[in-house]
Amino acid sequence: DIQMTQSPSSLSASVGDRVTITCRASQGIRNDLGWYQQKPGKAPKRLIYAASSLQSGVPSRFSGSGSGTEFTLTIASLQPEDFATYYCLQHNSYPWTFGQGTKVEIK
């Protein structure tokens, strides 16, 4: 099974800060990765697919990069509504696996 190691597990940042979340795959997964945002009591929402493609309707402050084993989600300028937990998901091989999640808190 492919393990997805996500870091950090939580972070606290101020409005306007640049935030970076990383997922590392235990083996190469090409660009077969998506990023999700989940707010309390809500279903996850896809932000990024194919590692770097922005989902329609998602603000351009969100971006994804990486290929192979290292992937990054960047929020260019953190907004109050970005308080949430973020997950990566690899779909390169079964079983699909999620990262452990990163909880983003607003300072």
Added chain:
Amino acid sequence: QVQLVESGGGLVKPGGSLRLSCAASGFTFSDYYMNWIRQAPGKGLEWVSYIGSTNIYTHYADSVKGRFTISRDNANNSLYLQMNNLRAEDTALYYCAGGWGGTPAWWGQGTLVTVSS
């Protein structure tokens, strides 16, 4: 617009069975793969099962293999998860999710399964 509505969750005793359903609308259901993904209370997301656009290709997490069966009825735009021999660790909110672009684009709101005596 795309809608996925799960149903069938509830309280069941260990060893019991439950069948989850997901009603899809707003897209051509038969064109897309679908998944079940779960989230235990206060925990992260766990992929459970995948089914291709037809019933031919299915995949399961090791934790449910042999106990859960995914299926779909394209004529009725419905996805199912038959869950047998349920365990306490299967307690979770179960999401129906599918779509395009590799990882699921569309998600329902989930149905809660509680396994407890």
